[in-house]
Amino acid sequence: MANVMYDALFAPLAGRQGVLMTLADGSVVTGAAFHDRVARAAKALTSLGIVKGDRVAVQIVKSPDALAIYGAAVAVGAVFLPLNTAYTPAEIDYFLGNATPRLFLCDPLKAEALADVAGRNGAVLLTLDGQGKGSFADRMTEAGGDLVATDCGSGDLAAILYTSGTTGRSKGAMLTHRNLMSNAEVLADLWRFSAQDVLLHALPIFHTHGLFVASNVALLTGGQMIFLPGFDQEAVLRLLPQATVMMGVPTFYTRLLDDARFDRALAGHMRLFVSGSAPLLAETHRAFEARTGHRILERYGMTETNMNTSNPYDGDRRAGTVGLPLPGVELRIAGGGEIGVIEVRGPNVFAGYWQMPEKTAEELRPDGWFITGDLGQVDAEGYVTIVGRAKDLIITGGYNVYPKEVELLLDAVPGVQESAVIGLPHPDLGEAVFAVLVGGEAEAALEAIAPELARFRQPRAAVVVADLPRNTMGKVQKNVLRDQYKDWFAKG
Numbered sequence: 127m128a129n130v131m132y133d134a135l136f137a138p139l140a141g142r143q144g145v146l147m148t149l150a151d152g153s154v155v156t157g158a159a160f161h162d163r164v165a166r167a168a169k170a171l172t173s174l175g176i177v178k179g180d181r182v183a184v185q186i187v188k189s190p191d192a193l194a195i196y197g198a199a200v201a202v203g204a205v206f207l208p209l210n211t212a213y214t215p216a217e218i219d220y221f222l223g224n225a226t227p228r229l230f231l232c233d234p235l236k237a238e239a240l241a242d243v244a245g246r247n248g249a250v251l252l253t254l255d256g257q258g259k260g261s262f263a264d265r266m267t268e269a270g271g272d273l274v275a276t277d278c279g280s281g282d283l284a285a286i287l288y289t290s291g292t293t294g295r296s297k298g299a300m301l302t303h304r305n306l307m308s309n310a311e312v313l314a315d316l317w318r319f320s321a322q323d324v325l326l327h328a329l330p331i332f333h334t335h336g337l338f339v340a341s342n343v344a345l346l347t348g349g350q351m352i353f354l355p356g357f358d359q360e361a362v363l364r365l366l367p368q369a370t371v372m373m374g375v376p377t378f379y380t381r382l383l384d385d386a387r388f389d390r391a392l393a394g395h396m397r398l399f400v401s402g403s404a405p406l407l408a409e410t411h412r413a414f415e416a417r418t419g420h421r422i423l424e425r426y427g428m429t430e431t432n433m434n435t436s437n438p439y440d441g442d443r444r445a446g447t448v449g450l451p452l453p454g455v456e457l458r459i460a461g462g463g464e465i466g467v468i469e470v471r472g473p474n475v476f477a478g479y480w481q482m483p484e485k486t487a488e489e490l491r492p493d494g495w496f497i498t499g500d501l502g503q504v505d506a507e508g509y510v511t512i513v514g515r516a517k518d519l520i521i522t523g524g525y526n527v528y529p530k531e532v533e534l535l536l537d538a539v540p541g542v543q544e545s546a547v548i549g550l551p552h553p554d555l556g557e558a559v560f561a562v563l564v565g566g567e568a569e570a571a572l573e574a575i576a577p578e579l580a581r582f583r584q585p586r587a588a589v590v591v592a593d594l595p596r597n598t599m600g601k602v603q604k605n606v607l608r609d610q611y612k613d614w615f616a617k618g
């Protein structure tokens with residue numbers, strides 16, 4: 127046996143003297159240097175007793191070393207578990223309790239606040255900051271010797287990524303080597319990635335988009351990355367002329383369009399802009415083409431499935447659609463109607479939710495079809511359009527927020543009798559989180575829940591009303607609320 131992912135993504139970097147990453151300050155990391163960091167991180171993991179199947183959880187700033195630790199986890203057969211840097215200790219407590227990682231890496235500045243959480247859940251706590259400093263970094267420096275990757279088959283777990291649930295409890299999506307590699311291979315081929323490409327990488331690496339879609343595809347094809355800690359408008363405008371491909375959430379593209387410096391000349395060296403994670407408005411697609419001459423390629427995926435569909439590279443990239451099912455991915459609309467819940471099946475579909483067989487059974491059919499919860503329709507030529515969501519989910523700036531998680535906290539605030547959390551149109555974030563409360567005081571309620579909840583999950587505004595609108599079954603009519611407050615965050 128070998129190690130499917132390590133052999134394809136990381137092993138080829140050993141000894142490669144060419145540039146792998148260019149950083150925001152202009153410094154570069156060669157393939158060989160990056161491989162050395164992967165090897166050292168793998169040795170450090172082994173020295174901590176981490177063996178195949180152990181979970182390695184990280185809540186660390188994006189940096190070359192942070193990506194090297196992903197490579198190291200893959201190399202030793204550990205299950206990589208990246209966590210949003212915005213999560214509070216209360217949120218981290220849940221993830222560590224559920225996944226029981228042997229190791230938890232966090233930023234040195236957060237170590238004190240997270241020591242109890244790690245200890246309580248049986249994880250060793252070590253640190254790494256964005257400059258490559260911290261107690262885990264020290265172990266990497268001490269580690270030496272050649273790396274021998276642990277054997278892993280295509281069905282072995284490579285990662286667990288948490289995705290929220292409609293009941294308010296996050297679920298860990300188990301992703302195998304095969305899930306990740308099959309998708310990377312298909313996307314690399316479909317989007318014509320090669321060793322000549324330079325990917326502008328400004329996405330976080332704790333989600334599918336930045337970690338798997340972006341990094342895996344670039345690593346697989348031997349290209350370079352301009353590796354930024356996050357989406358910084360100035361850095362992106364400065365570095366775009368050196369890139370050939372960019373991947374982003376719609377907010378990246380609306381922010382660029384809001385800037386007059388972003389024009390045809392600046393995008394002249396680019397061959398491809400990819401968008402996903404949230405709906406790209408057809409008007410953004412058209413405005414982008416008018417400004418740059420580029421038609422953004424929109425694709426559709428989920429944490430549980432990686433990517434499912436993509437607009438074509440050569441063919442018609444249709445605004446407002448997410449394109450065609452990827453090669454090897456089957457897609458159907460459940461229920462027999464024109465519009466219904468999208469279901470997908472293929473080598474990309476995950477292995478189930480970590481230790482939640484009943485949740486897995488609710489969403490993954492025994493014959494392999496996964497129920498996405500997205501409402502879609504397929505036209506005569508096979509183009510898929512997402513028309514809505516059967517699940518109660520808000521996507522804000524590409525991050526998912528399940529209203530239930532926020533409502534549970536709001537309902538517990540003294541004075542608040544009940545709450546309804548909804549997403550409202552927002553010019554920058556696509557949707558922004560908004561709360562409608564019965565009882566209590568709006569500002570005080572938002573302040574009360576803030577320490578528990580990552581900033582992106584917190585409502586941007588709240589109102590207090592006498593009653594929530596309900597249907598005859600007693601269910602809160604969120605569509606009525608969304609309509610009533612739709613202009614709350616409107617531009618201007």
Ligand code: MCA
Binds near residue numbers: 333377403404524525
């Ligand atoms: C930051 N803030 C946010 C968000 N991001 N609030 C709501 N939604 C967000 N997405 C908060 C900050 O904490 C800050 O709080 C305030 O908003 C203003 O921050 P700002 O500086 O404007 O934000 P930013 O740092 O520029 O971040 C915005 C961003 C970022 C660049 C759009 O959120 C981002 O990189 N999003 C990408 C998410 C992503 O990768 N999703 C892929 C998921 P305060 O007001 O207190 O200062 S994978 C997926 O969905 C599937 C599989 C798929 O298909 O890809």
Ligand code: AMP
Binds near residue numbers: 405430526
């Ligand atoms: P997550 O579970 O965080 O990976 O988010 C997956 C969800 O993001 C999907 O179920 C969709 O609702 C949404 N999504 C991803 N890509 C797109 C897209 N291109 N258009 C519309 N929604 C999308």
